[in-house]
Amino acid sequence: MLMDQALVEQYQRDGFVILENVFSAEEVAAMLDAVVHGDRVATTTVEAKDAKGMPSRLAIWFDLGEDIWSAVSTCPRLVNPVRILLGEEAAFFHGKVILKEAKKGGAWEWHQDYGYWYDQGFAFPRLASASIALDPATRENGCLQVLRGSHMLGRVTHGRFGTQTGIDPERMKLIEPLFERVYCEMKPGSVLFFHCNLLHASGQNTSDHHRRSVIMCYNALSNPQLAVGYRDNLGLNICAEKRPVPVGADDAILKAAARVTK
Numbered sequence: 001m002l003m004d005q006a007l008v009e010q011y012q013r014d015g016f017v018i019l020e021n022v023f024s025a026e027e028v029a030a031m032l033d034a035v036v037h038g039d040r041v042a043t044t045t046v047e048a049k050d051a052k053g054m055p056s057r058l059a060i061w062f063d064l065g066e067d068i069w070s071a072v073s074t075c076p077r078l079v080n081p082v083r084i085l086l087g088e089e090a091a092f093f094h095g096k097v098i099l100k101e102a103k104k105g106g107a108w109e110w111h112q113d114y115g116y117w118y119d120q121g122f123a124f125p126r127l128a129s130a131s132i133a134l135d136p137a138t139r140e141n142g143c144l145q146v147l148r149g150s151h152m153l154g155r156v157t158h159g160r161f162g163t164q165t166g167i168d169p170e171r172m173k174l175i176e177p178l179f180e181r182v183y184c185e186m187k188p189g190s191v192l193f194f195h196c197n198l199l200h201a202s203g204q205n206t207s208d209h210h211r212r213s214v215i216m217c218y219n220a221l222s223n224p225q226l227a228v229g230y231r232d233n234l235g236l237n238i239c240a241e242k243r244p245v246p247v248g249a250d251d252a253i254l255k256a257a258a259r260v261t262k
């Protein structure tokens with residue numbers, strides 16, 4: 001049992017929960033191999049500059065596909081905790097890889113994911129993300145920072161400030177002292193589950209070590225997307241699936257990796 005009642009209560013109170021050792025070293029190695037050599041990341045990577053001109057890079061996709069990333073997003077060790085946290089069936093929304101490279105990975109300014117997703121038509125803030133650490137995530141290499149309990153604010157208006165879309169920095173200065181800031185330092189294979197209204201950000205990577213992570217995002221199946229046709233910078237359709245995310249076999253990640261290397 002990965003997600004028990006005490007953890008559900010923690011998630012409801014704090015807006016996040018971290019589970020350790022969800023993925024094995026072998027599975028993490030397989031995912032890293034797909035980050036470095038796979039088509040999916042190579043063909044879907046986009047880049048924005050942070051406030052200091054450093055590149056914040058991520059790869060993002062909106063279809064389950066049939067590769068290792070499909071095996072990750074349908075992995076029971078992710079899907080079942082998400083179903084429990086959402087309180088119902090989950091539908092796949094999107095997957096992404098955060099590519100925060102040594103010495104040059106840019107920062108992500110304070111935002112709520114629902115700050116974007118509201119504008120993409122989702123009626124209720126009933127979405128959750130699972131962020132898998134592939135490298136050790138530390139303060140030095142720009143780990144994710146969250147404000148504990150900030151999902152309780154509800155949705156805060158987002159706009160374009162500088163080079164990124166986020167919360168007005170003037171308002172952020174007033175919000176920040178209301179909450180405890182938590183640096184989500186994580187070992188490879190650990191997973192941070194977080195609520196779509198949780199305020200989060202991450203600093204630049206000035207260290208000698210990459211910080212790469214995979215984030216799988218899910219919508220509650222009953223949460224309607226009020227309109228469709230939103231497109232991302234690659235022209236991809238921003239659309240959550242309308243069916244429960246299939247639950248795959250527990251060994252599917254390693255099997256998918258073996259298929260690639262054959």
Ligand SMILES: O=C(O)CCC(=O)C(=O)O
Binds near residue numbers: 108142143202213
């Ligand atoms: O993991 C990070 O550094 C930033 C990710 C993030 O803010 C997001 O995916 O919304």
